[in-house]
Amino acid sequence: MTDPGLACCTPLSGTAMSAEQAEQVAPLLKALADPVRLRLVSLIASSATGEACVCDLNDAFDLTQATISHHLKVLHSAGLLDRDKRGVWVYYAVRPAALAAVANLFQAPALMPS
Amino acid sequence: MTDPGLACCTPLSGTAMSAEQAEQVAPLLKALADPVRLRLVSLIASSATGEACVCDLNDAFDLTQATISHHLKVLHSAGLLDRDKRGVWVYYAVRPAALAAVANLFQAPALMPS
DNA sequence: TCAGGACATCGACAGGCATCGATGTCTGAA
DNA sequence: TTCAGACATCGATGCCTGTCGATGTCCTGA
Numbered sequence: 001m002t003d004p005g006l007a008c009c010t011p012l013s014g015t016a017m018s019a020e021q022a023e024q025v026a027p028l029l030k031a032l033a034d035p036v037r038l039r040l041v042s043l044i045a046s047s048a049t050g051e052a053c054v055c056d057l058n059d060a061f062d063l064t065q066a067t068i069s070h071h072l073k074v075l076h077s078a079g080l081l082d083r084d085k086r087g088v089w090v091y092y093a094v095r096p097a098a099l100a101a102v103a104n105l106f107q108a109p110a111l112m113p114s
Numbered sequence: 115m116t117d118p119g120l121a122c123c124t125p126l127s128g129t130a131m132s133a134e135q136a137e138q139v140a141p142l143l144k145a146l147a148d149p150v151r152l153r154l155v156s157l158i159a160s161s162a163t164g165e166a167c168v169c170d171l172n173d174a175f176d177l178t179q180a181t182i183s184h185h186l187k188v189l190h191s192a193g194l195l196d197r198d199k200r201g202v203w204v205y206y207a208v209r210p211a212a213l214a215a216v217a218n219l220f221q222a223p224a225l226m227p228s
Numbered sequence: 229t230c231a232g233g234a235c236a237t238c239g240a241c242a243g244g245c246a247t248c249g250a251t252g253t254c255t256g257a258a
Numbered sequence: 259t260t261c262a263g264a265c266a267t268c269g270a271t272g273c274c275t276g277t278c279g280a281t282g283t284c285c286t287g288a
Contacts (some may be wrong), residue, residue, distance in 0.1 A: 029147035106217035
């Protein structure tokens with residue numbers, strides 16, 4: 001739409017992230033972009049053993065067990081949590097690699113120019 | 115729900131982020147949790163001048179000008195972008211403080227236990 | 229074998245969101 | 259004053275999502 005001779009500003013550089021990269025990372029951010037899920041990940045990550053069982057996570061929220069289970073499924077489907085069933089209880093643990101992938105976003109030049 | 119005498123695991127630690135913290139950061143992640151908006155921020159952040167005008171951003175996507183304008187509004191409303199109208203053109207620039215707030219999330223012990 | 233508990237799944241509902249075409253607003257130039 | 263272009267806003271539409279109650283599945287202990 002913009003005529004080169006009348007460009008309003010310098011053309012955009014080529015160091016920005018690609019559409020493919022954005023499509024890959026956005027689902028991770030989407031999974032984390034909810035207060036409940038953010039706290040769930042935080043609760044699990046900050047536990048002494050690095051994991052937490054669903055029963056304790058349920059107690060931390062004023063939400064139905066079905067809702068917590070749904071949020072855990074979303075986080076698990078996004079690859080942010082590992083699921084381990086031990087007897088009657090189910091334990092969730094964070095996947096450091098997935099979290100690191102998001103963390104790298106905010107240290108890459110594509111997002112943090114300084 | 116869980117009887118203390120029959121606890122399935124050690125109680126959750128207290129270093130996790132608070133509900134208020136989660137409510138504050140989640141909107142920022144939500145604004146970034148879209149491939150188009152992620153690329154918009156990346157395009158702006160990686161430009162030589164640290165800002166970009168809407169006309170160039172429009173050209174980078176196969177989307178309507180109305181849609182791009184909507185996404186820019188979302189990012190601006192979330193506090194991630196600054197808006198500066200100069201004559202006919204509008205320039206958007208990233209707010210490093212807002213991006214840093216999100217980046218700090220992934221370096222805080224509440225999310226990154228290691 | 230059976231009962232109870234932990235967790236997942238299902239169906240439903242309300243609200244939110246990405247996208248579009250159409251239209252409005254503002255600015256600079258003729 | 260008028261016109262064209264840059265950008266925002268509006269209304270509509272179809273899809274996605276957070277939440278719930280109800281139900282299903284699986285495991286353990288009696």
